[in-house]
Amino acid sequence: MRQDVVKKVSVHPKGSLETLSQREVQQLSEVGSGSAYELFRQCALAILNTGAQSDNAKTVLEAYRDFEVRIHQEDRGVRLELINAPADAFVDGDMIASTREMLFSALRDIVYTASDLGQPGADLSSSQGITDYVFHLLRNARTLRPGVEPKMVVCWGGHSISIEEYKYSKKVGHELGLRSLDICTGCGPGVMKGPMKGATIAHAKQRIINGRYLGLSEPGIIAAEAPNPIVNELVILPDIEKRLEAFVRVGHGIIVFPGGAGTAEEFLYLLGILMHPDNADLPFPVILTGPRCAEAYLRQLHEFVGATLGDKAQARYQVIIDNPSEVARQMAKGLKAVSQFRRERDDAFHFNWLLKVDESFQRPFDPTHDNMSALQLRRELPAHQLAASLRQAFSGIVAGNVKDRGIRLIEQHGPYEIHGDPSVMQPLDRLLQAFVDQQRMKLPGGTAYEPCYRVVS
Structure with missing residues (x-):
C-alpha cells in the first residue's frame, strides 16, 4: 500500500562517487535522459522503500508511479533530486545514512555497466572475458581487498521464511561474527538479513569496528527485494549470472539456509560449478543448515540433489541440523583449508581465479x-x-x-x-x-x- 512521500528533496553522494572527473560527472548526468534511467529509477525506488513488506516489483512500481529521480551536474560532482520519494527513507527531513550510501552505490554500478566507463576492452564473448568483467565491476565498487585472509562467508536462503528460521540464521551469523568472519548475502530480507544482524552483535562483542556486510544484487531482484539497512557495501551486478559468479569469486565458503525457488537456483548453480571436473580438488566449504523445524525441508532438498545429480553432488556439502556453533566451527575449519590451498598455488585471497565456471553458467x-x-x-x-x-x-x-x-x-x-x-x-x-x-x-x-x-x- 502507498505510504507518505517526500515531495521534493536533494541528496549529495556519501560512500561513493564523491571524487569524480568532469568527464565522469557528464556521463552520470547523461543517464537522466538515457536508456539506463528507468533501470536506475527502479533500483532507487527499491532502496528508498527498504523495510516494506512486498516482494512484487510490479506492485511497488505501480504504487509510486509519480516517483522521479533527476541527476544534476555540479562543479564538484553530482546531486540527485528526488520527487515523491517514500517518506520512510528520511528522518526529520534527512535521508538515512545507509540509504544514501546504497542509493549512490546503485548509481555507480548502473552507470559503470551502461556507459563506456565499464566497456573498454570488455569481452563478453568468452568465458574468461565474462570473469574479467565481473572482476572489474567488483573492483570499481571497491569490494576487492587484496591481502585480507579468507573470511567472507556467503549466506544464501529465502526471503519468505518462518520466524524460527530467521532467528536460526541470526544465531549462525552471531557464531560466525564471534569468529571474526564477514558476511555476504543477496542483501534483501529474511535469510539475507538474519546472518548480518547476528554478526553485527558478535562483531561489537569482539570490538570489530570494520566488519563487512556485503550485499550482491541485480536490477530485477533489487526492484522486488529492497536491501536491508545493515548492508554497508552494496554492489548491483547487471544480471543474475554475473551476480552468482560474483558470489563464488569473492566468497570463501557458502552456507545455504532454508528458502524457496531462488535458494534452489543458487544451490544448483554452486553444485554445478563444484562438480565440474576442473574443480574436483578445489576446497570450497558448503554447509546446508537450518533449525529443527526445517529438517524436512533440508532433507527434501538433499534428496532432490541425490535423485537428480547423484551422490557425488551430495558429497560436496555438509548437512547440519539445528547447531549454529557447529556450523561456524566447520566453516572456520574449511576456510583454513581454502587459505592454505591458495597460498600453495599463489591464488588471490580476494578473488577466486582458480575456480572454473563453465560458460553455460555465465x-x-x-x-x-x-x-x-x-x-x-x-x-x-x-x-x-x-x-x-x-x-x-x-x-x-x-x-x-x-x-x-x-x-x-x-x-x-x-x-x-x-x-x-x-x-x-x-x-x-x-x-x-x-x-x-x-x-x-x-x-x-x-x-x-x-x-x-x-x-x-
Missing part, C-alpha cells in the same frame, strides 16, 4: 515461455550440465514469481511449461509442491500463491 538466461519449455532436463546429461539446466528452470520460476517482466509474461501467456524426463520431473515436481505447501514461493499473506509454472513429464 550466459544470461532469458526466461521466456519458449526458452523454459526448451530446457534440457535429461538424467543422462553430465551432472554439471544438468545442474545448469535445473538452475535455469528455477531462475524462470523466480522471474515469474517476483520480477516485473516475468510477472507480466505470465499474465499474458499463462504459466511456463517445464519439460523433461520423468526421472527428473518427478523429484522436481515434489520439491516445488513442497515449496508451495510451506509458503516458500512468496511472502506470506495476501492472495493464495498461483504457480507460474507447470511441470510436464
